[in-house]
Every structure is written in C-alpha cells, then in structure tokens.
Amino acid sequence: MYVDHVKNIKGTSLTAPGILNATKQTLLGPAQGWQGWVMRLFTLAANGHTPRHSHPWPHINYIVSGKGTLFLNGTEHAVEAGSVAYVPGDAEHQFKNAGSEDFSFICIVPEEGDV
Amino acid sequence: MYVDHVKNIKGTSLTAPGILNATKQTLLGPAQGWQGWVMRLFTLAANGHTPRHSHPWPHINYIVSGKGTLFLNGTEHAVEAGSVAYVPGDAEHQFKNAGSEDFSFICIVPEEGDV
Numbered sequence: 001m002y003v004d005h006v007k008n009i010k011g012t013s014l015t016a017p018g019i020l021n022a023t024k025q026t027l028l029g030p031a032q033g034w035q036g037w038v039m040r041l042f043t044l045a046a047n048g049h050t051p052r053h054s055h056p057w058p059h060i061n062y063i064v065s066g067k068g069t070l071f072l073n074g075t076e077h078a079v080e081a082g083s084v085a086y087v088p089g090d091a092e093h094q095f096k097n098a099g100s101e102d103f104s105f106i107c108i109v110p111e112e113g114d115v
Numbered sequence: 116m117y118v119d120h121v122k123n124i125k126g127t128s129l130t131a132p133g134i135l136n137a138t139k140q141t142l143l144g145p146a147q148g149w150q151g152w153v154m155r156l157f158t159l160a161a162n163g164h165t166p167r168h169s170h171p172w173p174h175i176n177y178i179v180s181g182k183g184t185l186f187l188n189g190t191e192h193a194v195e196a197g198s199v200a201y202v203p204g205d206a207e208h209q210f211k212n213a214g215s216e217d218f219s220f221i222c223i224v225p226e227e228g229d230v
Contacts, residue, residue, distance in 0.1 A: 002191045003185060009199075017189055027177070033201045037152075046207070060149055062221060064179070070118060077118045077217040084124075086117040086148040106177060106221075 006009055018051025020044075021097070030111060038114040044068065045099040052094035057113035061085035062113040066103030067095045079105075081108040117147040121156055133166025134143035136212070145226060153229040158219040159183065159212040167209035174202035181218030184211045194220075 004027075011023040022044050029038035036052055040062065042050070052071060061070070063083040070077045071094040078098070079085065087093045097103035119142075122166070126138040139161050144153035155166070167186060176185070177186065178198040185192045186209040187199055194200065202208045212218035 001187050001203055001206055003187065004199055006197040006199065027199045028175060028201055033203055036190040039175065046208065050205065058148065060143060060154065072116050072118065084119055084121065084142045086143055088148055089117055091116055
C-alpha cells in the first residue's frame with residue numbers, strides 16, 4: 001500500500017531537445033506496487049512544451065490543471081483541467097502550455113516507456 | 116486516438132449497499148484503446164462514501180479535487196487534491212468525503228475490476 005502527495009514527490013527539470021519549462025514527478029509505478037505501468041505528473045510552466053515526437057508505447061493522459069494543447073496525429077486539440085486523452089503508440093504528439101499558469105497533466109505509460 | 120473532457124462524459128449514480136452520494140464516470144479504457152485497464156472518475160458529494168470492502172484487484176488513485184479520507188488496511192489517511200495512492204488487491208479500503216465540497220478521484224483498475 002502507498003499513500004503520498006505530489007507536494008512531497010521530488011520533481012526533475014527535463015532538459016532535452018524540444019522540451020521547454022517542463023518538470024516531471026514520478027507518482028506511482030512498480031516500486032509502489034503497480035506492475036508494468038508508471039503514472040507520472042508533468043508540469044509545463046508558461047511557454048513550456050514537450051517534444052513533438054512519437055514512440056511505440058501509448059500515453060494515458062488526464063489534465064490536472066491549466067490550459068494547453070495536445071497535438072495528435074496532425075490535429076491540435078485544446079485541453080484543460082478535466083480533459084482526458086489516449087495517445088496510441090507511434091502517434092506523433094506534443095503538449096504545450098497555452099496559458100499563463102502552470103499546465104499539468106498525468107501521463108501513464110507502460111514501464112518500458114518511462115525513460 | 117481519443118480526446119475528451121469529463122464534462123462530456125455521462126455520470127452514473129451508484130446505488131449499492133455501503134455507497135452514498137457517489138457518481139461514476141468511465142474516462143478511458145479498452146474501448147478508447149487502453150487494453151486491460153480502465154480509468155474511472157468517482158465523485159463523492161458531501162457526506163458521500165464508497166463501501167468498506169476488498170477485492171482481488173488493485174486500485175491506482177489520484178485525488179482530483181476536494182478533501183477526504185482513505186481507509187486502507189486499518190488506517191485512515193487524510194487525502195486531498197494531489198494525493199496519490201496504491202490500494203493493493205485484497206486490502207480493505209474505503210473513500211469518504213471529509214469536506215463540504217465534492218471530493219473526486221481517479222480510480223484505475225484492471226478491466227476485470229470495472230464491475
């Protein structure tokens with residue numbers, strides 16, 4: 001069993017090509033009991049974005065706060081707190097903050113996708 | 116691919132022994148592409164609670180809004196927006212709203228647990 005809060009979970013600033021103003025927190029995965037999957041929380045500060053890329057594994061997303069866009073296979077979707085998305089494996093995708101406040105979202109991936 | 120928002124997803128009021136003031140929305144599962152798992156959103160209105168029970172499958176939880184408690188294997192944990200929990204299979208557990216506003220949380224289960 002495991003009960004914690006995001007305020008206690010260390011964040012890592014991400015620095016890689018195509019990523020800006022992004023922080024990652026690993027909320028729950030195999031170490032806490034969920035075999036095969038990892039729930040992460042990404043926070044994009046103003047102007048932040050993830051890279052526009054694709055990979056073989058899917059994303060399961062739930063938007064926790066803020067406003068942003070999800071580019072998915074050629075279409076830009078407006079998303080905000082309460083939005084939910086399934087990004088299939090090999091689909092080109094990118095999240096961007098579209099507001100002045102933090103934009104944060106849950107991103108669940110199979111264990112092999114938590115790189 | 117799938118992009119939607121909780122405001123567009125039909126809620127079902129739950130009526131069963133031990134459940135009070137609870138609504139369920141199914142956000143994302145096999146029908147949207149996530150094989151083997153289902154992400155649901157439960158909303159407990161004031162005084163609401165889920166049953167105190169156990170079952171063979173685990174819960175993966177993220178608290179979206181409000182304040183509540185998670186009873187888990189004999190201990191009551193205060194939880195609120197931003198809390199995260201892993202409820203192992205066969206662990207006795209119960210969520211209660213501990214505030215005057217809606218208490219809502221994501222609850223992910225293996226497909227066989229979405230009954």
